[in-house]
Amino acid sequence: MENNYVIETRGLTKEFMGFRAVEDINLKVRRDTIHAMIGPNGAGKSTVFNLITKFHQPTAGQIIFKGEDITRDRPAALARKGLVRSFQISAVFPEMTVLENVRMARMRKEGKPYQFWRSLTTLHPLNDACLELIDQVGLSEYAHVSAAALPYGRKRALELATTLALEPEVMLLDEPMAGLGSEDIKRISALIRRVAQGRTVLMVEHNMGVIADLSDVISVLQRGRVLVEGDYETVSKDPRVIEAYVGTGGD
Amino acid sequence: MMRIALFVALVILAIIAPFFVYPVFLMKVFVFALFASAFNLLLGYAGLLSFGHAAFFGTGSYITAHALKVWGFPFEMGLLAGVVASTALGVLFGLIAVRRLGIYFAMITLALAQMMYFVYLQAPFTGGEDGIQSVPRGTLLGLVDLRSDLNLYYVVLAISLAGIFCIYRIVKSPFGQVLRSIGQNPDRSVSLGYSISTYKLAVYIMSAAFSGLAGALLVVVFQLASLDEVNWHMSGEVVLMTLVGGVGTLLGPIVGAAVIVTLQNYLAEVGQWVLVIQGSIFVIIVLAFRKGIVGELSDPESWLRTTLRRVGMRSPGPGPSARPGEAVDLGQARQPVRSGD
Ligand SMILES: Nc1ncnc2c1ncn2[C@@H]1O[C@H](COP(=O)(O)OP(=O)(O)OP(=O)(O)O)[C@@H](O)[C@H]1O
């Protein structure tokens, strides 16, 4: 089939107790691009993420990943196939150190996690690769600090490093810049741009500067439907998009 | 490490203890320390609150009792039979329960355990209300006569410690690391590709196995298997021990078991008031030691600060003064009393 598209959804629909949060979404994410999803609060962006990563079961529709129907897959299996997500609210393992957090990703990839009879020293060979990633996101000095003690922006950076440790083919990032200061935004933007080389990124983001800067294609969602799709030029000039944002008082 | 040193000191203490303290009482402490450690493996690391662990403890007891008494198994095989049975039950219950979350997991484990209670109440081999009595202790490897309390003491000590050591190793393994991650943020574990149900099932079965071993040891100590071990009180007690001692710590469940078993022995003469006093102590501990005795004392400074602040905020008068470091005088607890009521 169209091998050009890494993720494709067909008629994707999700109802929560009669309420249609997402309706008939036909998304096509091209290989090795950064595809952004924007829209006012409650438009259904996170729900689309939850559906694609199978954290939620769609009410109707199909999800295709690299030509394979994954509509019935389990979320962990999907992650193992190379489709890895982050969460809108920062998701770290709070009582583990930064290094341990990243190593959680790495050790799964290296196939060690069932070893209940081995000591933790069997994981030490993974440390170097993890520390390198930690360095890339600017957390070197925090490597042995517990994740709970990090400021919010650093937690987001840690999350990204953990996701990268899986070397995923596709990354779904749900508002990676939310709650970050402008310095952090700059650094994380640059990082996303760099790691997006040879990868596909689907990203939800409210910060239009970041969107303009990073994305190749933008899908605008409103009330569970795709309103407009195109590059930044097209989308930002579309009267319906302006209307949608002004109309709901979103940013 | 401080904790390792403390652990070694405790082991040495345990070796000389039976010359000062009634060994049957101590064995009861060890058995419950193992049971609570097994329970803690589940709650303290994978974050699963089981409210039905009596089923595994009781199954270990009944099957071992039956194997020793009726089938005439030697000591080691008797224990093994109990462990195998509770492990098998763990597989069965785990498959049913492990996908439920939070309170539903607690409820379904409770329901399954109650089912086992009625099975054991009705089954002909368990002797109903009488239980299985005068279970022979046998010999260790055909060499050491276990009818002697002192001989049995060292065997029970060794087996309990070995069990606790295995649990420690599991916690400090790559697998244990996955359990911790699941306890701390299950969604993130899933998104990293961990099929968390599989890990939960695995740790549930391990916990059932060690709980069964504890139940089996209890039978050998008291030569009796009874409904007390499968009663829901028992499930509650192991939760209590773990919380009192400190959930998610190695020493916590051991300390918790020692505290609760000691209390029960001390308070045996006050009859029904045991529950009230035990409840009050639990309340004090919850207020003064939120992370359990071991959990708080591992960081005494912060414990003192928060406790003082909390006391200061509530009332300017003298607050509840739980004396954390106070050693319990085990020597007075001469009467071994079975748990439960
Ligand atoms: N688990 C759920 N149960 C019920 N309703 C839900 C659930 N998840 C989302 N919704 C509803 O679906 C709609 C879309 O929510 P979603 O979180 O996908 O929006 P979003 O576009 O990500 O918004 P935001 O920009 O605020 O993150 C909202 O009205 C929300 O209340």
Ligand SMILES: [Mg+2]
């Ligand atoms: Mg959202």
